[in-house]
Amino acid sequence: MRYSEIFGKTLKNIPADIQLPSHQLLVKGGFIRQVSSGRFAILPLGYLVSEKVVNIIDAKMRELGSLRIETPTLHPIEIWKKTNRDQAFGDLMHVVEDHREAKFALGATAEGLMTELVKAENPTYRDFPILIHQFSQKFRDEMRPRGGLLRVREFMMKDAYSFHTTEDDLKEWYQKYFDAYLEIAKSLDLTVVPVVADSGAIGGDYNHEFMVESASGEDLFVKCESCHSAWSLEKLEKDENKKFEDGDACPKCESGALKFTRSIEWGHTFNQGQFYSIPHKANFVDQDGAQKPLWQGAYGIGIGRTMATVVETHHDDKGIMWPKNLAPYKVHLTSLGPSEEVSELADKVYSDFNENGTTVLFDDRNVHPGEKLQDMDLIGIPFRVVISTRSIGGGGVEVSYRDNEKSDVVPASQIADLLNSFYT
Amino acid sequence: MRYSEIFGKTLKNIPADIQLPSHQLLVKGGFIRQVSSGRFAILPLGYLVSEKVVNIIDAKMRELGSLRIETPTLHPIEIWKKTNRDQAFGDLMHVVEDHREAKFALGATAEGLMTELVKAENPTYRDFPILIHQFSQKFRDEMRPRGGLLRVREFMMKDAYSFHTTEDDLKEWYQKYFDAYLEIAKSLDLTVVPVVADSGAIGGDYNHEFMVESASGEDLFVKCESCHSAWSLEKLEKDENKKFEDGDACPKCESGALKFTRSIEWGHTFNQGQFYSIPHKANFVDQDGAQKPLWQGAYGIGIGRTMATVVETHHDDKGIMWPKNLAPYKVHLTSLGPSEEVSELADKVYSDFNENGTTVLFDDRNVHPGEKLQDMDLIGIPFRVVISTRSIGGGGVEVSYRDNEKSDVVPASQIADLLNSFYT
Structure with missing residues (x-):
């Protein structure tokens, strides 16, 4: 590719309110442009990187046995109401009314939709596990977008979902996705620390955030230097019902000191148990002929945030230093x-x-x-x-x-x- | 792939209101499922076909020299107002208000956004032609969705845009895209007839629809059996300001008879002249140092509609007959x-x-x-x-x-x- 023919060249001057290194460098380098607050165009140079990120993640999902699908952006609001998540997401959720006055949520995540999709197939125990994933635009009406691609109002996300007939099978597969996330991070040249996290508005039994240490991160993870337990600060404080500070004693082993690390949440895995299947009445027919609710997990990675995280951790004062796997050109x-x-x-x-x-x-x-x-x-x-x-x-x-x-x-x-x- | 492990199996019974062959066969075969009226999930088997369609189109666009990008789904409504296309699209356009009461159109097409993107780079004559394309979800709040993937409320679309410094250069490139469309159709095993068409709410100087003959189509194209001129019926009647019937005399050569053919509009190319650049004040700096408005074209193909069109033209009473290039498995x-x-x-x-x-x-x-x-x-x-x-x-x-x-x-x-x- 001749640089003279690339659409989107490097910029010498960028707006003064662009502060984070990844935001500065991706704009200056001609990889992205802001269209409106929290909404970005990915220019040709940026697209080449994002395509590599997508391919790395997609290949690992397919290796696990997950099948790629595509679902609509607009979800009938009734799907969200079944788990009261229209309330849980609240203002973060974009809602659109069509000209027949039907209401739709712009997909912020797709557990409910996927649960309905699986339910509609009337599955029997022979059909499991069901492992599906997609890459699709997701929407969050964030109060304060920040940091370029780090916190945006819409973004391309890999969302994967797994469905199981038993809790044990879900746990076994949850671990496989967990391990796959570690391998994907390695391919992306990201050093990640999985921490026990809060499930927030997504719901479920337990979940992990995959954190990348970065001064630009807006999250804190907490790790015990003795027993190596790790939590998001939010989750730890919620569980223990008290505030913590860097250096406090570990509430688990009671001997180690807690170390706080500023970080970016790069990926998130959720064991959601039967949080969705029970209200959705999403059942399968078991070997004994009985209808039983499904067990399910969900696994997300933002593509733009991945690009930003890589740049946060791979740059010097002159510019970006792409890992070999992600460079737009060799x-x-x-x-x-x-x-x-x-x-x-x-x-x-x-x-x-x-x-x-x-x-x-x-x-x-x-x-x-x-x-x-x-x-x-x-x-x-x-x-x-x-x-x-x-x-x-x-x-x-x-x-x-x-x-x-x-x-x-x-x-x-x-x-x-x-x-x-x-x-x- | 073991069929026992595929998510989405064949169905014996489908709703009686599913009438078109492609809709019946894609649902029965386990390729797609309706989520709500005019909104479909593409299941794993369908995704494999749609991926092949995307790759064929993407490869041809890249061969032309077009660069792939990604733009946001939500367009600030002000972009649409610059050409009064919020009025022209009217009820077809989905509009969402965010929690700060800012209004956004859900992208129905992206000419305005692309024009703003090019304008923001302050291009000079050296930067042209600018050729960009994307594959993204598009939204049309259709009154009556029909025929499964043939007329939907949201769909994956390849939209390509070209920008030029002169009308001649635009015409030359328009022809290259036109030829590329014929080649893409050939790879998809579709027999297409390009016809002069009406630009509708998209705007522009002239344009062509690429029509595929099909009893399931909702469009009519008109071809003169003598001089071989071809129009969409809509365009012909608008230009001549009168109604036509099958067998009428050709208004161009005045000797041939017009033949009406029921057809599906598979693709559409638009020479948009300066329809967007003038109201958007999208200029470039020419060799003489003067600011001049751009010339531009746009080129669209729907991915789901392509799948449906292929099935309409490649099936028998037992099922689908995929062309070699598009079969989900070999x-x-x-x-x-x-x-x-x-x-x-x-x-x-x-x-x-x-x-x-x-x-x-x-x-x-x-x-x-x-x-x-x-x-x-x-x-x-x-x-x-x-x-x-x-x-x-x-x-x-x-x-x-x-x-x-x-x-x-x-x-x-x-x-x-x-x-x-x-x-x-």
């Missing part, structure tokens, strides 16, 4: 200066990459070298090739890596080998 | 009867397919052979393998094709060759 190629020799070699290297099927962003603009090198740092592709009169004088092209200062001047013919050893 | 494998020899061979053939990476739906249920064969016809995968005591007696497995009666009994070792020659 190579950032830049030519410096107006020399014809430089642009000929750059064109050749560019077409070689294209022929090999290596995705490459080629900054072919006729602008000041300083600007091109700054944009290269800002955009944050891990493997870089710079071609200049100096590099040609030194033997060919300069290969460098976003995450360290090291650079080598090598013949152009060696790029492919360096690239292979970097990406394997 | 092979439908069925074992008949309780014999251990049969189930051992079927398991072996199934694991061979999985090892080769051939996608396969394996009907492993312990139900009556007649039911399995009926479901095989209903689901409509083009290449089928049936294993029974009789096939084993006859030499191995029975290979048959959904679109003809021919079947051969061959050794299991020959399946791969037959499959390769069928799919290439």
